[in-house]
Amino acid sequence: MRLHGRRxxxxxxxxxxxxxxxxxxxxxxxxxxxxxxxxxxxxTVSEAATILGEREPAPKNQRWRLAAHDPLADRQxxxxxxxxxxxxxxxxxxxxTAEPDGLLADVTGVARFFGGEEVLADRILGPFTRRxxxxxxxxxxxxxxxxxxxxxxxxxxxxxxxxxxxxxxxPVAIIPPGQTGAALDPMPLEALRLSAGVLDxxxxxxxxxxxxxxxxxxxxxxxRFGPELLQAWDRATGRLDEPISxxxxxWRFEAEQFFEFPTDRxxxxxxxxxxxxxxxxxxxxxxxxxxLRIDGCFDCQNAGRVRFNVGLFRPTASAGHLFALxxxxxxxxxxxxxVEMVRVEITETARLENxxxxxxxxxxxxxxxxxxxxxxxxxxxxxRGAILGVSLRAEAQxxxxxDYAPLVGANRARRGSRPATRDLPPRPLRLLPHPIxxxxxxxxxxxxxxxxxxxxxxxxxxxxxxxxxIETGWWRGSPALRDYYRVETIxxxxxxxxxxxxxxxxxxxxxxx
Amino acid sequence: MDKQRAKAMGRGGGRWPALVENLRRRIAEIEDGRRPAGxxxxxxxxAALDRLLPSGGFRRGSLVEWLSRAGAGAETLAMILAxxxxxxxxxxxxxxxxxxxxxxxxxxxxIEPARxxxxxxxxxxxxxxxxxQSLRASGVAAAMAWLERLGSHDFxxxxxxxxxxxxxxxxxxxxxxxxxxxxxxxxxxxxxxPSASAAGRRVRIDLLRSRRGIARGTVELEINEQAxxxxxxxxxxxxxxxxxxxxx
Numbered sequence: 001m002r003l004h005g006r007r008x009x010x011x012x013x014x015x016x017x018x019x020x021x022x023x024x025x026x027x028x029x030x031x032x033x034x035x036x037x038x039x040x041x042x043x044t045v046s047e048a049a050t051i052l053g054e055r056e057p058a059p060k061n062q063r064w065r066l067a068a069h070d071p072l073a074d075r076q077x078x079x080x081x082x083x084x085x086x087x088x089x090x091x092x093x094x095x096x097t098a099e100p101d102g103l104l105a106d107v108t109g110v111a112r113f114f115g116g117e118e119v120l121a122d123r124i125l126g127p128f129t130r131r132x133x134x135x136x137x138x139x140x141x142x143x144x145x146x147x148x149x150x151x152x153x154x155x156x157x158x159x160x161x162x163x164x165x166x167x168x169x170x171p172v173a174i175i176p177p178g179q180t181g182a183a184l185d186p187m188p189l190e191a192l193r194l195s196a197g198v199l200d201x202x203x204x205x206x207x208x209x210x211x212x213x214x215x216x217x218x219x220x221x222x223x224r225f226g227p228e229l230l231q232a233w234d235r236a237t238g239r240l241d242e243p244i245s246x247x248x249x250x251w252r253f254e255a256e257q258f259f260e261f262p263t264d265r266x267x268x269x270x271x272x273x274x275x276x277x278x279x280x281x282x283x284x285x286x287x288x289x290x291x292l293r294i295d296g297c298f299d300c301q302n303a304g305r306v307r308f309n310v311g312l313f314r315p316t317a318s319a320g321h322l323f324a325l326x327x328x329x330x331x332x333x334x335x336x337x338x339v340e341m342v343r344v345e346i347t348e349t350a351r352l353e354n355x356x357x358x359x360x361x362x363x364x365x366x367x368x369x370x371x372x373x374x375x376x377x378x379x380x381x382x383x384r385g386a387i388l389g390v391s392l393r394a395e396a397q398x399x400x401x402x403d404y405a406p407l408v409g410a411n412r413a414r415r416g417s418r419p420a421t422r423d424l425p426p427r428p429l430r431l432l433p434h435p436i437x438x439x440x441x442x443x444x445x446x447x448x449x450x451x452x453x454x455x456x457x458x459x460x461x462x463x464x465x466x467x468x469x470i471e472t473g474w475w476r477g478s479p480a481l482r483d484y485y486r487v488e489t490i491x492x493x494x495x496x497x498x499x500x501x502x503x504x505x506x507x508x509x510x511x512x513x
Numbered sequence: 514m515d516k517q518r519a520k521a522m523g524r525g526g527g528r529w530p531a532l533v534e535n536l537r538r539r540i541a542e543i544e545d546g547r548r549p550a551g552x553x554x555x556x557x558x559x560a561a562l563d564r565l566l567p568s569g570g571f572r573r574g575s576l577v578e579w580l581s582r583a584g585a586g587a588e589t590l591a592m593i594l595a596x597x598x599x600x601x602x603x604x605x606x607x608x609x610x611x612x613x614x615x616x617x618x619x620x621x622x623x624i625e626p627a628r629x630x631x632x633x634x635x636x637x638x639x640x641x642x643x644x645x646q647s648l649r650a651s652g653v654a655a656a657m658a659w660l661e662r663l664g665s666h667d668f669x670x671x672x673x674x675x676x677x678x679x680x681x682x683x684x685x686x687x688x689x690x691x692x693x694x695x696x697x698x699x700x701x702x703x704x705x706x707p708s709a710s711a712a713g714r715r716v717r718i719d720l721l722r723s724r725r726g727i728a729r730g731t732v733e734l735e736i737n738e739q740a741x742x743x744x745x746x747x748x749x750x751x752x753x754x755x756x757x758x759x760x761x
Binding site for chain 1: 581584586589592604612621631632633642652704706707714716
């Protein structure tokens with residue numbers, strides 16, 4: 001197994017991380033520069049401050065920094081780096097210590113794709129260095145040896161001739177295959193990832209280097225030091241296997257295509273898009289996921305990036321359906337230049353309930369099943385806010401008696417208590433969003449109108465039913481105090497009028513169409 | 514042999530008359546567009562209205578045009594029909610460009626909220642497109658839209674869209690549309706009549722045009738809103754008192 005571990009440290013700036021231990025602030029970690037000034041892990045922050053020449057760092061003072069130690073954030077950041085490192089290895093994990101500070105990657109058989117282990121190490125080093133993350137890379141036959149090489153090879157390798165080293169400052173230590181034992185022998189015992197207790201015990205025995213362990217009777221190890229030492233030693237030398245607990249890769253369904261000759265021909269773009277959608281849909285289907293949202297972009301020559309996305313009503317992994325939606329989106333997309341690259345990614349997914357059963361469906365279930373496709377199609381052109389589902393609410397004010405909710409991308413668990421159909425008051429099928437002010441004449445101040453002017457015509461009221469008094473609570477802000485009447489004109493047309501009780505003004509609010 | 518055949522023909526139930534009947538149906542189908550045979554018919558729930566129509570009801574996969582003035586009752590009739598169309602499954606798509614559709618009233622007429630899909634397009638082109646898509650969708654039982662102006666070309670396209678599936682298209686149109694050509698399967702005009710009570714609206718329905726023949730006719734109905742679900746009751750023309758059919 002060829003492995004490498006990495007260690008992050010800041011060599012230029014003095015950074016001290018503190019943690020609270022038994023009521024006092026102690027140094028939990030510090031940068032190399034701080035260590036060079038004499039700061040050590042475990043001393044109190046005030047001690048460190050004295051060494052560094054200041055009581056507390058002023059916030060503007062850049063000479064040294066103090067920050068709280070946050071192991072969880074460290075771990076998460078390391079995991080993100082680990083995910084990124086999957087481009088070098090199919091198996092990446094955090095190192096197995098309690099507070100991991102390195103990544104382990106299985107690069108068995110991988111190096112030749114990069115042109116050798118040295119080149120691979122350079123390829124890994126480059127992006128980290130550019131991002132200002134100093135790393136050290138160790139590559140060896142075993143996890144333990146790689147871990148040790150990344151951390152102790154410089155000190156240990158000075159007298160060991162086995163390690164190849166190109167250039168003095170290059171933080172790469174590669175232990176060639178088969179030379180693990182020889183490379184480990186001169187390294188200090190700390191390189192075996194031992195606990196402080198075992199290290200103390202060995203120190204008392206005068207053992208300093210890994211090679212000296214061979215002089216001790218191996219049979220007594222477990223009795224004298226517990227199982228830890230033997231296991232660590234055997235793992236480092238390869239007598240015992242050490243697994244890497246792999247970082248889970250987040251689901252990512254993406255595909256891209258570059259055009260050798262940039263094009264703005266819609267047909268070519270659609271063909272490319274169809275292929276890409278087929279690929280990402282296939283990946284999603286393989287993982288048992290359906291797309292809920294798909295994002296894409298076109299990189300246009302000299303004109304930047306045009307992004308687009310489509311949301312879905314129900315998760316699907318059907319390439320045809322996704323492509324139909326994206327194509328509609330594409331038709332309404334203005335491209336400022338010729339396209340160099342197309343990229344498609346499924347950014348939101350949900351578990352596919354029962355696959356995308358396209359075959360053998362009964363007619364009845366098909367009728368229900370195919371509706372989502374219509375919803376998706378409509379939403380992709382009209383916007384998700386234009387495709388609405390309805391739920392009723394037990395509210396007196398007519399405008400508040402129902403809820404519209406977008407069907408795309410909404411959680412569909414909005415089955416509240418709704419009033420029974422039987423109890424619903426008579427309401428018009430058309431309700432004007434803005435009630436029309438009417439000139440109306442009523443016989444009695446509290447009675448229905450005799451006639452009113454609407455769209456230039458005098459409407460004579462033959463029958464009226466009401467009033468239905470609707471008041472809304474003061475807590476709604478602008479209270480509505482209205483007396484509603486259903487009126488029928490002499491011709492038989494029915495309208496829904498109300499009189500505002502504050503000033504007696506008549507309004508047309510609805511049409512019983 | 515000849516005797517037998519003559520006998521069969523005499524009875525009117527032999528092989529040859531069946532063939533002739535079959536051919537006649539095929540011709541009707543060809544004349545009718547490419548609609549498959551056995552296309553289900555949606556009953557309005559009122560025999561008098563169904564009888565008015567050449568197919569004995571409203572055919573799935575066709576357009577029904579309702580002409581009326583505001584407040585005359587066309588939407589109510591269309592909604593009752595939509596409810597009937599949804600009874601065998603499928604959704605009702607309401608295309609509501611003006612944002613005036615009031616869902617609680619539809620629910621009161623018996624539409625299940627879960628089956629109701631409201632589309633609010635922002636422009637005329639999107640409105641027609643949304644209606645076209647809804648008519649072509651297979652999970653939809655009925656689609657309803659208010660179309661004030663509708664060009665002949667667009668109308669034809671909608672009609673073809675309706676024929677491609679089994680969606681009942683309900684178009685609510687102003688009375689002025691009467692002078693325009695129609696591609697709808699049936700064009701009905703709804704006129705309000707003075708009613709007797711709050712829960713008993715009355716309307717007169719004129720069949721102005723049908724693609725399946727030159728049938729014309731008039732029927733007077735009462736919309737019984739007291740009943741659940743709301744249903745239509747035929748009125749005997751000229752009868753002084755409203756004839757109320759017993760509820761089924």
